Amino acid sequence: MSVQTVRLSRDALIEKYDGRAPRYTSYPTAVQFSDEVTPEMYAGWLKALPDDEALSLYIHVPFCSRLCWYCGCNTRAVNNHGPVAAYVFYLEKELLALHKALGRRRLRVSSLHFGGGTPNMLTPEDLRSIMAALSAAFRFSGGLQMAAELDPEILTREWVATASVNGLSRASLGVQNLDRKVQAAVNRIEAFDHIADCVRWLREGGVTSINMDLMYGLPHQTVANTLATVDSLMTLRPERISLFGYAHVPWMKPHQKLIEEAALPGASERLDQFDAAAERLASEGYVGIGMDHFAVPEDDLCQAQAEGRLRRNFQGYTTDAAPVLIGLGPSAIGSLPQGFVQNASQELDWRKALDHEHLPVARGVRLSADDRLRAEIIERLMCDFAVDLAEVCARDGRSPRELVHEIARLEDFAADGLVELDGFRVRITEAGRLVVRSVCAVFDVYFREAEGRHSRAL
Numbered sequence: 001m002s003v004q005t006v007r008l009s010r011d012a013l014i015e016k017y018d019g020r021a022p023r024y025t026s027y028p029t030a031v032q033f034s035d036e037v038t039p040e041m042y043a044g045w046l047k048a049l050p051d052d053e054a055l056s057l058y059i060h061v062p063f064c065s066r067l068c069w070y071c072g073c074n075t076r077a078v079n080n081h082g083p084v085a086a087y088v089f090y091l092e093k094e095l096l097a098l099h100k101a102l103g104r105r106r107l108r109v110s111s112l113h114f115g116g117g118t119p120n121m122l123t124p125e126d127l128r129s130i131m132a133a134l135s136a137a138f139r140f141s142g143g144l145q146m147a148a149e150l151d152p153e154i155l156t157r158e159w160v161a162t163a164s165v166n167g168l169s170r171a172s173l174g175v176q177n178l179d180r181k182v183q184a185a186v187n188r189i190e191a192f193d194h195i196a197d198c199v200r201w202l203r204e205g206g207v208t209s210i211n212m213d214l215m216y217g218l219p220h221q222t223v224a225n226t227l228a229t230v231d232s233l234m235t236l237r238p239e240r241i242s243l244f245g246y247a248h249v250p251w252m253k254p255h256q257k258l259i260e261e262a263a264l265p266g267a268s269e270r271l272d273q274f275d276a277a278a279e280r281l282a283s284e285g286y287v288g289i290g291m292d293h294f295a296v297p298e299d300d301l302c303q304a305q306a307e308g309r310l311r312r313n314f315q316g317y318t319t320d321a322a323p324v325l326i327g328l329g330p331s332a333i334g335s336l337p338q339g340f341v342q343n344a345s346q347e348l349d350w351r352k353a354l355d356h357e358h359l360p361v362a363r364g365v366r367l368s369a370d371d372r373l374r375a376e377i378i379e380r381l382m383c384d385f386a387v388d389l390a391e392v393c394a395r396d397g398r399s400p401r402e403l404v405h406e407i408a409r410l411e412d413f414a415a416d417g418l419v420e421l422d423g424f425r426v427r428i429t430e431a432g433r434l435v436v437r438s439v440c441a442v443f444d445v446y447f448r449e450a451e452g453r454h455s456r457a458l
Contacts, residue, residue: 008147008416013434014267016416017122021437022447024382026340026366027375030333032446037341039353046340049324052406054141056322057134058112058314060329061349063087065154068188069258070176070218070246074331074345075117087329088126089349092133093354094328101359109138111320112167114148120155124162127390131166136437145169145320152198153190160198162305164205171202172211172242172356178232182218186261192232199236205335209299211240216273218246219263226273230280240301241286241294243277245270271434288454291436309384317383318394330360339366370445373398378440385436400424409442428455 008016017176022029049055052438060074063084067077099106112134112153122130147170148163160168175195176188183189193214202210212233216226233241248264250256254404265273287302293316295301305320311318313325314333328333331345341364344350352362367375373396380387389400390409403424408425413419418432419439428436441447 010268010271012095012125013416013431017418017435017438018267019438021441022444023313024378024437024440026333026335026376027444028340028371028446029338029444030342032365033340033342033363034365035363036333037339037361037366039359039361041366042334042359042361042364044097045336045341046101047103048338049102049107049336051105051107051323052320054108054114055319055324057109057138058087058113058115058325058332058334059119059130060327060332060343061090061116061119061121061331063116064118064151065121067255068176068186068189069216069255070186070188071255072247072249072253073117078121081159083124084123084126086120086351088129090351090354091130091329094299094350094360095133097354097357097359098328102118106137106139108141109134110141110144110322112140112144112146113315113317114146116149118151118154119148120150120159125357126159127162127166127278127301128430130276135363147171147315149174150198154202154457155198160201160205164207168205168207168392170209170211170215171207172240173198173238174213175229175233176213176215177221177225178229179220181220182225185219189244199238202221209300210238211242212236212238213242213244214277215244216267216277217248217270219259219274221265222269223272223276226277227280230277234284237296239296240300240378241281243276243281243292244293245292266305291433294316295412305383308384312379312382322411337367340364369396370398371393372396374443374445377443381426381428381440381443382436384392385433387426389424389426403443406442410439413439 062075064075064077068293072306119419144167146167148168149172151426152173152175177183178192182188199210214229214412248256248259281294282288285296287297289295289301289305289404290312293301300319300341301310309321311320313320313335323337325335327343330343330350333340335343341361343360344353344362350360376392377387389403393400393402407421410419410421413432414421418429418435421429422430428439432439
């Protein structure tokens with residue numbers, strides 16, 4: 001953090017800017033989704049897709065072998081394979097309904113992402129069955145990027161071998177923190193030696209990009225055990241590191257009430273943990289990507305950032321430029337030119353829709369011209385920490401003077417050395433990167449901080 005540009009102390013910055021703000025993996029955010037988007041409307045959007053446009057697929061697997069108490073995902077812990085087998089059966093039914101809505105066209109897929117939950121709760125046979133169903137409904141391009149989010153504790157060499165044969169090229173391992181006291185406090189015990197085995201299996205399987213998810217702000221977490229975790233993982237040299245702040249929202253995720261709030265670090269301690277980890281990663285040659293990702297210089301995330309084509313979606317920062325994302329599975333979100341759609345979050349509701357051969361969409365939001373303009377502004381700020389409002393508005397046939405109210409609200413950030421304004425050009429300073437979500441919220445016409453529906457900004 002540059003002393004020359006910061007006009008607030010750390011404590012003053014926290015007091016002033018540590019409100020609540022969205023993470024902006026979409027705009028409008030999921031808070032704005034409603035039942036105005038129906039299965040019939042979604043079917044019309046799918047039918048309108050051109051034959052030659054590549055798309056991305058996201059498959060949500062809502063199961064885990066254990067429930068991590070910090071988790072904010074739509075998932076549940078199961079101790080037998082029965083629910084997973086039933087899920088695979090219904091996922092294939094959803095693929096049939098989707099294929100029908102597409103007019104039985106086999107559109108081309110350039111990216112496939114398995115998220116969760118824990119995708120490696122699927123057995124190798126489950127995975128083979130899903131890939132066969134996907135191949136019947138879609139065409140996979142030669143440069144397909146297939147990724148999966150994995151729990152190291154239950155990952156096996158056999159699972160990796162099956163996924164690799166089916167095209168797995170990227171993998172993300174959830175590590176969070178290696179300190180046993182921290183792990184016990186969030187119900188996620190795992191050993192470094194097994195994580196190292198997982199990395200070896202993935203490398204042997206031809207996976208060329210490995211990401212490791214870390215967190216800061218967990219109970220009993222300190223700068224020391226954060227750095228010890230980073231140092232251990234550096235011996236494995238993953239291509240990417242994600243460093244997420246724990247979002248304590250027990251009113252939304254009741255299982256987070258199992259976390260001892262008194263053991264959670266304060267805002268200043270959280271920032272110390274992030275700064276220390278970021279500094280150590282920089283010393284190891286990693287490049288900061290957006291607000292919470294790091295990558296080796298050869299990684300395509302670094303190239304995309306340097307060329308101004310970094311994107312942000314529900315999986316975080318990405319190079320995926322496909323204009324269409326189709327989500328499958330309970331709670332999965334899709335993105336189309338007309339708007340966002342989300343499947344029923346409860347698995348029973350998702351199944352019920354499919355039993356009636358309906359697309360299992362429960363809600364979403366239609367995009368207005370103003371939504372699209374603000375979405376581009378927010379995405380550029382989240383990805384590049386800068387945006388030329390006049391340039392963005394010109395592409396939409398709009399005048400940047402329509403945003404004078406927002407520019408006026410940025411003056412306060414500028415006075416504190418967090419933003420630089422040059423006419424209609426906005427640049428977030430090095431110090432201001434801490435509050436990028438709050439800067440983006442200035443352009444969010446739906447955001448109401450007092451509603452308290454988002455995690456804290458710092």
